[in-house]
Amino acid sequence: MGTFWSKERSPEGELPNELGRRQAVAGRVLMAVLLFGVLLASSLLLFFIFQSCGPCTCETPVCLDLLARYLASGNSSVDPCTNFFTFACENANGTSNSFQILAEENKSRLRRILEAPDSWRVGSGEEKAFKFYNSCMDTLAIEAAGTGPLKHIIEELGGWQLSGNWTSPDFNRTLRLLMSQYGYFPFFRASLRPHPSPPHAPVIQIDQPKFDIPLKQEQEQKIYAQILRVYLAYLNRLGTLLGGDSFEVQNHTALSISITSQLFQFLRPLEQRQAQGKLFQIVTIAQLQEMAPAIDWLSCLQATFTLMSLSPSEPLVVHNLEYLKNMSQLVEEKQLMHRDFLQSHMILGLVYTLSPALDSNFQEAHRELSQKLQELTGQPPMPAYPRWMKCVQHTRNFFAPTLAALFVRDAFNLSIQNAAMELFSAIKDALLTHLKMLPWMNEETRKEAQERVIQLQVKMGAPEWVLKPKLTNQYSDIQLGPNFLQSFISCVQSLQARTVQAALQPFPQHRWQVSPWGVNAYYSIPDHMVVIPAGLLQPPFFHPGYPRAVNFGAAGSIMAHELLHIFYQFLLPGGCPSCNTRALQEALLCLENHYAAFPLPSGVSFNASHTLLENAADMGGLAIALQAYFKTLLSNHGETTLPKLGLSPQQLFFRSYAQVMCKEPGHQDSQDTHSPSTLRVHGPLSNTQAFARHFQCPHGSLMNPSSRCQLW
Numbered sequence: 065m066g067t068f069w070s071k072e073r074s075p076e077g078e079l080p081n082e083l084g085r086r087q088a089v090a091g092r093v094l095m096a097v098l099l100f101g102v103l104l105a106s107s108l109l110l111f112f113i114f115q116s117c118g119p120c121t122c123e124t125p126v127c128l129d130l131l132a133r134y135l136a137s138g139n140s141s142v143d144p145c146t147n148f149f150t151f152a153c154e155n156a157n158g159t160s161n162s163f164q165i166l167a168e169e170n171k172s173r174l175r176r177i178l179e180a181p182d183s184w185r186v187g188s189g190e191e192k193a194f195k196f197y198n199s200c201m202d203t204l205a206i207e208a209a210g211t212g213p214l215k216h217i218i219e220e221l222g223g224w225q226l227s228g229n230w231t232s233p234d235f236n237r238t239l240r241l242l243m244s245q246y247g248y249f250p251f252f253r254a255s256l257r258p259h260p261s262p263p264h265a266p267v268i269q270i271d272q273p274k275f276d277i278p279l280k281q282e283q284e285q286k287i288y289a290q291i292l293r294v295y296l297a298y299l300n301r302l303g304t305l306l307g308g309d310s311f312e313v314q315n316h317t318a319l320s321i322s323i324t325s326q327l328f329q330f331l332r333p334l335e336q337r338q339a340q341g342k343l344f345q346i347v348t349i350a351q352l353q354e355m356a357p358a359i360d361w362l363s364c365l366q367a368t369f370t371l372m373s374l375s376p377s378e379p380l381v382v383h384n385l386e387y388l389k390n391m392s393q394l395v396e397e398k399q400l401m402h403r404d405f406l407q408s409h410m411i412l413g414l415v416y417t418l419s420p421a422l423d424s425n426f427q428e429a430h431r432e433l434s435q436k437l438q439e440l441t442g443q444p445p446m447p448a449y450p451r452w453m454k455c456v457q458h459t460r461n462f463f464a465p466t467l468a469a470l471f472v473r474d475a476f477n478l479s480i481q482n483a484a485m486e487l488f489s490a491i492k493d494a495l496l497t498h499l500k501m502l503p504w505m506n507e508e509t510r511k512e513a514q515e516r517v518i519q520l521q522v523k524m525g526a527p528e529w530v531l532k533p534k535l536t537n538q539y540s541d542i543q544l545g546p547n548f549l550q551s552f553i554s555c556v557q558s559l560q561a562r563t564v565q566a567a568l569q570p571f572p573q574h575r576w577q578v579s580p581w582g583v584n585a586y587y588s589i590p591d592h593m594v595v596i597p598a599g600l601l602q603p604p605f606f607h608p609g610y611p612r613a614v615n616f617g618a619a620g621s622i623m624a625h626e627l628l629h630i631f632y633q634f635l636l637p638g639g640c641p642s643c644n645t646r647a648l649q650e651a652l653l654c655l656e657n658h659y660a661a662f663p664l665p666s667g668v669s670f671n672a673s674h675t676l677l678e679n680a681a682d683m684g685g686l687a688i689a690l691q692a693y694f695k696t697l698l699s700n701h702g703e704t705t706l707p708k709l710g711l712s713p714q715q716l717f718f719r720s721y722a723q724v725m726c727k728e729p730g731h732q733d734s735q736d737t738h739s740p741s742t743l744r745v746h747g748p749l750s751n752t753q754a755f756a757r758h759f760q761c762p763h764g765s766l767m768n769p770s771s772r773c774q775l776w
């Protein structure tokens with residue numbers, strides 16, 4: 065409209081005389097007529113557009129797929145104003161949220177790729193990945209091989225008393241082989257990682273071990289004892305599966321449990337070490353040898369890190385020296401009294417870690433162990449994963465670079481990347497606008513915050529090397545066959561070597577912490593970079609062909625949520641000295657109260673201050689994505705929505721936001737920093753005035769409360 069008036073006005077000033085004035089009057093009449101015509105035509109056109117499809121529905125296959133998901137998950141007869149969670153998520157199945165479901169689905173995608181006939185290039189790295197997957201799926205061959213391949217390995221390690229063929233083993237030799245050939249570290253962990261202090265050159269780090277059984281320092285004595293009993297029963301079963309006499313086996317397993325339990329007593333949690341200011345120490349190999357003499361450090365580490373040339377003066381970063389000293393003492397004691405049992409302890413641990421590559425007896429024993437441990441620790445039961453899913457996981461683990469490239473070739477392309485970048489820019493712009501409206505930021509903080517948003521880098525989809533993979537065979541060291549166990553072990557060795565090699569390489573750029581098929585976006589503080597993997601830019605979160613409302617509501621909210629993590633330290637106590645602290649504290653308190661006021665399904669509890677930061681990011685993420693979406697409504701026409709749901713585009717935005725959060729309420733992990741799913745839906749949506757307006761929620765209903773909070 066503005067352009068019409070300015071065009072009319074400007075000639076007027078340029079026509080001074082009578083004639084000119086008359087011409088001007090005639091011109092004005094003409095213009096008015098024209099204008100009227102244009103207005104009439106355009107309103108007819110608008111009428112026609114709204115009449116014919118007001119707004120259009122998207123009926124492409126991708127939209128119909130999405131519709132089917134929405135219809136299956138929600139219950140549209142529930143009043144959205146009193147329980148939007150049920151409206152959107154009533155039939156959320158199981159305890160997985162949409163992210164986990166997406167991650168599972170993407171495993172099916174990898175399966176499809178791996179099972180497609182003749183889809184690899186002979187002699188390439190791909191070929192090995194496909195062959196490995198196939199031998200993992202060949203359960204007939206694995207059953208036929210039985211325990212033979214495993215017994216062979218045990219003999220290579222020096223044998224053990226239990227299976228008869230018995231040479232008195234050398235402790236250091238067995239340990240060296242376990243670490244270097246099988247990637248198994250029974251008494252401590254050793255890895256090559258950047259030095260904690262600048263310039264962060266790679267250095268060998270020694271840390272306390274991670275136990276495979278869920279022991280926790282704060283566990284009740286009763287549960288602790290039960291866990292050990294369950295684990296003991298499992299080890300007994302392993303011993304007999306390997307042909308040991310059940311009485312003799314019991315002697316060995318009992319000692320193994322006692323070693324585990326004693327080592328466990330030596331552990332110190334990170335927080336405790338932090339509090340004591342003893343996070344790590346730098347010692348040389350020679351010094352460590354003196355302090356923890358039971359281990360032949362130089363030979364064990366040299367065998368593990370073959371690419372390095374180590375000497376006694378090599379510095380190590382040691383994370384818990386006390387533990388290593390105690391562990392060494394324990395090993396020496398056991399070596400004196402129960403030499404053979406120490407060997408059994410190491411072999412039983414190895415069998416446990418190799419069990420994924422063993423026959424069905426071992427798989428079944430492992431499954432029962434996990435089930436009992438979950439019951440004891442109150443974890444939700446894990447679904448019984450089908451064989452293919454386990455094989456996809458192993459293949460993914462060992463052949464990550466290849467599978468990344470295959471996944472990206474199948475699931476990601478330039479048009480998705482461009483559409484996602486466009487969405488991201490819109491979200492970023494909205495955040496910049498948003499920063500101007502925050503009452504708790506002063507001018508200086510605001511400038512600084514805006515600067516940080518402007519300087520932020522983003523990686524979308526996959527790292528460069530995945531998008532343009534080299535065709536070299538990077539798995540030349542992997543030997544497949546003669547049985548699955550040997551293939552598995554060869555893959556373990558290759559992976560370990562590649563990990564060390566990668567750590568030794570200078571790496572100026574950002575190193576991706578997720579795989580392209582991952583579904584977790586993240587913000588990397590040192591690189592000041594947001595990373596959004598291709599796995600997340602998939603249905604039902606994102607598709608270039610979706611209605612804009614869906615992409616903004618789902619993927620857009622997630623992007624905005626991640627962006628806000630740039631500023632999370634502002635919200636910590638004392639995190640923003642130059643902010644208006646009172647206004648900020650009030651906003652935070654308001655947020656905490658807002659969440660605490662919601663009714664929760666019975667049996668679900670949560671701690672509103674523990675989840676405060678994530679709640680803030682959920683709430684802010686929604687507000688920013690909404691603002692970005694509303695802005696596109698001003699400049700774009702032809703908004704679409706999904707058929708059958710009866711939702712306007714704006715309503716669809718909110719529905720899509722909720723869909724991301726859908727998860728059966730119930731089990732809430734007390735460590736989880738996110739709120740239960742009902743609150744992740746209700747907290748942010750009820751705090752949004754536009755939600756109440758578009759769903760016409762009466763004042764005072766759950767989703768239209770009398771007061772709201774503004775943090776972001």
Ligand SMILES: *[C@@H]1O[C@H](CO)[C@@H](O)[C@H](O)[C@H]1NC(C)=O
Pocket residue numbers: 139140141142154
């Ligand atoms: C949907 O919600 C209504 C009202 O609460 C309820 O009667 C109905 O059983 C629900 N339908 C399904 C499929 O859960």
Ligand SMILES: *[C@@H]1O[C@H](CO)[C@@H](O)[C@H](O)[C@H]1NC(C)=O
Pocket residue numbers: 136155157158
């Ligand atoms: C929910 O999961 C169960 C098994 O876990 C399955 O039988 C059922 O069909 C699923 N329901 C929906 C709606 O997906």
Ligand SMILES: *[C@@H]1O[C@H](CO)[C@@H](O)[C@H](O)[C@H]1NC(C)=O
Pocket residue numbers: 219228229
């Ligand atoms: C014992 O070891 C020898 C050589 O390592 C091997 O030839 C023999 O078959 C083994 N015997 C048993 C019973 O495993």
Ligand SMILES: *[C@@H]1O[C@H](CO)[C@@H](O)[C@H](O)[C@H]1NC(C)=O
Pocket residue numbers: 311312315
């Ligand atoms: C089990 O160990 C005890 C003592 O450690 C020993 O006396 C006993 O003979 C052992 N039993 C077997 C079957 O090895």
Ligand SMILES: *[C@@H]1O[C@H](CO)[C@@H](O)[C@H](O)[C@H]1NC(C)=O
Pocket residue numbers: 329330386389390
């Ligand atoms: C570890 O060793 C130190 C000194 O040798 C000893 O004081 C401490 O009690 C030991 N820790 C445990 C848990 O046994």
Ligand SMILES: *[C@@H]1O[C@H](CO)[C@@H](O)[C@H](O)[C@H]1NC(C)=O
Pocket residue numbers: 235236357358359360361395396399
């Ligand atoms: C392992 O080797 C080291 C260094 O040679 C030695 O001090 C230690 O006693 C050996 N450990 C065992 C348990 O034999």
Ligand SMILES: *[C@@H]1O[C@H](CO)[C@@H](O)[C@H](O)[C@H]1NC(C)=O
Pocket residue numbers: 475476477478479480
């Ligand atoms: C990219 O992928 C999308 C979604 O799978 C698809 O619709 C589109 O046709 C693809 N574009 C190109 C250029 O391959």
Ligand SMILES: *[C@@H]1O[C@H](CO)[C@@H](O)[C@H](O)[C@H]1NC(C)=O
Pocket residue numbers: 671672673674
């Ligand atoms: C809630 O979490 C906070 C922060 O993590 C913690 O300080 C507080 O003790 C917790 N409260 C309860 C009741 O668990």
Ligand SMILES: *[C@H]1O[C@@H](CO)[C@@H](O)[C@@H](O)[C@H]1NC(C)=O
Pocket residue numbers: 166168169170171172173475599602603604
């Ligand atoms: C990840 O990628 C796609 C492949 O099927 C999407 O359809 C999707 O829903 C998600 N999981 C999948 C898809 O496998």
